[in-house]
Amino acid sequence: MARTYASDAAPYDVVVIGGGPGGYIAAIKAGQLGLKTVCIEKRGALGGTCLNVGCIPSKSLLNNSHKYHDVQHDLKKRGIDVEGVKLNLDVMLKAKDKAVTGLTKGVEMLLKKNKVDYIKGMASFAGPNKLDVQLLDGGETQVEGKNIVIATGSEVSPFPGIEIDEKQIVSSTGALSLPEVPKKFVVIGGGVIGLELGSVWRRLGAEVTVVEFNDAIGGPGVDADIAKLMKRTMEKLGIKFMLGTKVASVEKSADQVKIKAEDVKSGKEVDIDANVVLMSIGRRPNTSGLNLEAVGIEMDKRGRVVVDDEYNTSCKGVRAIGDVTFGPMLAHKAEEEGVAIAEFIKTGHGHVNYDAIPAVIYTYPEVAWVGKSETALKDEGVQYKTGTFPFMANSRAKTNEETEGLVKFIVEKETDKVLGVQIIGPNAGEMIAEATLALEYGASAEDIARTCHAHPTLSEAFKEAALASYDKPLNF
Structure with a gap:
């Protein structure tokens, strides 16, 4: 049960609105700093x-659906014969829910451990340092804080004229809890969320089609060559793509959804049938109900809270971090800002290196990147070199029979300083940490290539790609 607080209680040093990755980390760090x-x-x-309803439950389904798909299609060639394989979707969904419950309860314990109070309720601004809170278990209270941090995250971007019912037309939330595998599953939007959830339901047996307005999948952070390779690997899984296609309308009947679309270049109309449609065209800042206008907090045209380089809003004493403001909508980016904002409040100093924020698409193979892409460097007029190394030439990947993909380095032409790394392949999401560390400390490609990597490991491909960017690889 949520605790209530009298309006005349002593003000908090820090009040955090939102208990997501940015909010709870900000609260924990503030508690650790004695605030x-x-x-x-x-x-x-x-x-x-x-x-x-995001990172954690989707990764549970991605992992378990991959195991199911492997048992059906991969184990036999490895000398493992399995008969009578069946999908128990109910148990798979319960495993997902168990992971979610365990982790959310763990966060609550961390707040208690660091002496952070926790109120379950909806907060809205009553003044620059004062919040009205509608408690979830009934009643209301008022909370005062010397510093207020808005960390309310983001919500699904709506598609004009299309109503999400979380049954036939679903958001990512509904797509995580479908009671049965749909025969035809159509994803509108070829970004991270759409590709991941499309992979889940394809592995479980659905016919999956991804409809994307742009000519490439993955989003703006992915290099064009990596995006093409990713598309090819997902097509091998059986996912169909309709790129350069604009959705005009989505209409549902008793057991079917009809999508009317058109080719962006030719204008040719296309009809698509589905049992379930996932609307995955992006996310937007979640500020509804906060009453920001009461304290004059400025927002931009996209609904993001405007902040300076110390996360201050236009209202003194109020700051904002995470998806509700600028930058990539990533949990780990919000976490870094949570630490920084607590340090700013306590000491006046904090820092996040936005050039070293990794991103991962948890398809199979995984796609990960950090730093600048070739497209960004061309736009900036930076002189650069690239080096690649395929997993097909990596001994561990060959042994594991997981040779799809490559590691790509982008380095400054004159100095060999690492500017960006893109990986598509097994365990790319783990391997990208080494690239992020390299960017954080300003490493050169030679620094990495001269660092001993254990053999046989997938990470040797990382070393070889670094070597290829300034000299020649040794094993390819």
């Missing part, structure tokens, strides 16, 4: 979109 802190969360469970 009297409270976290207010309206969901009734900590962890935000990431833990409850």
Whole structure:
């Protein structure tokens, strides 16, 4: 049960609105720094979109659907004969829910451990340093804070004229809990979320089609050559792509959804049938109900809270971090800002290196990147070199029979300083950490190539790609 607080209680040093990755980390760090802190969360469970209906449940389904697909299609060639394989979707969904519950309860324990108060309720501004809170278990209270941090995250971007019912037309939330495998599953939007959830349901037996307005999948951070390779690998899984296609309307009947679309270049109309449609065209900042206008907090045309380089809003004493403001909508980016904002409040100093924020698409093979892409460097007029190394030439990948993909280095032409790394392949999401560390410390490609990597490991491909960017690889 949520605790209530009298309006005449001593003000908190820090009040955090939102218990997602940015919010709860900000609250924990503030508590560790000795600041009297409270976290207010309206969901009734900590962890935000990431833990409850995003990163964590989707990774559970991605992992378990991959195992199911492997048993059906991969184990026989490895000398493992399995008969009578069946999907128990109910148990798979329960495993997902168990992971979510365990982690959200763990966050609540971390708040207690660091002496952070926790209020379950919806907060809205009553003044620059004052919040009205509608408690989830009934009643209301008022909370005062010397510093207020807005960390309310993001929500699914709506598609004009299309209503999401979470049954036939679903958001990512509904796509995580479908009661049965749909025969035809159409994804509108070829970004990270659409590709991951499309992979899940394809592995479980659905016919999956991805409809994307642009001519490439993955989003703007992915290099063009990596995006093409990713598309080819997903087509091998059986996913169909309709790129350069604009959706005009989505209409549902008793057991079917009809999509009317058109080719962007030719204008040719296309009809697509589905049982379930996933609307995955992006996310937008979640500021509804906060009453930001009461304290004059400025927002831009895209609904993002405007902040300076110390996360201050236009209202003194109020700051904002995470998806609700600028930058990539990533849980780990919000976490870094959560630490920084607590340090700013306590010491006046904090820092996040936005040039070293990795991103991962958890398809199979995984796609990961950090730093600048070739497209960005061309636009900036930076002179650069590239080096690649395929997993087909890596001994561990060959042994594992997982040779799809490559590692690509982008380095400054004159100095060999690492500017960006892109990986498509097994365990790319783990391997990208080495690239992120290299960017954080300003390493050159030669620094990495001269660092001993264990043999046989997938990470040797990382070393070889670094070597290829300034000299020649040794094993290809």
